[in-house]
Amino acid sequence: MSRVHEILNIQTELATGVPADAAEYARAKVEAVAKYAPADVLFARVRLTTDGPRSVVAHASLDVNGTPVNAEATADTYQEAVDLLHDRLQHQLAGKGR
Incomplete structure (x- = not known):
């Protein structure tokens, strides 16, 4: 039976104009992907920025036991961007665990 992996350290960064509650939402969604990692995630950084007046960019950089994993998503709201980032x-x- 394999053990569930976790994210040991998560940093969130919000650009001006991104609501403060976006940090906790992003943190929770990124924390939820740890179970798909082949090893513990030593560090994760999540940045939410704006790209013009109507779109939010969510970017994550993870260190999975020394292997970098990066993803980015853009959407109309921070929730949509973070949900896409999560996916x-x-x-x-999930592909790294094979």
Whole structure:
């Protein structure tokens, strides 16, 4: 039976104009992908920025036991961008465990 992996350290960065509650939402969604990782995620950085007046860019950089995993997503709201980011990270991490 394999053990569930975790993210040991998560940093969130918000650009001006991104609501403060976006940090906790992003943190929770990125934390949720740890179960797909082939090893513990030593560090994760999540940045939410704006790209013009109507779109939000979510970017994540993860260190999976020394292997970098990066993903980015753009959407109209921070929730949509983070949800897309979650899906992209999940896809990448699930593929690394094979």
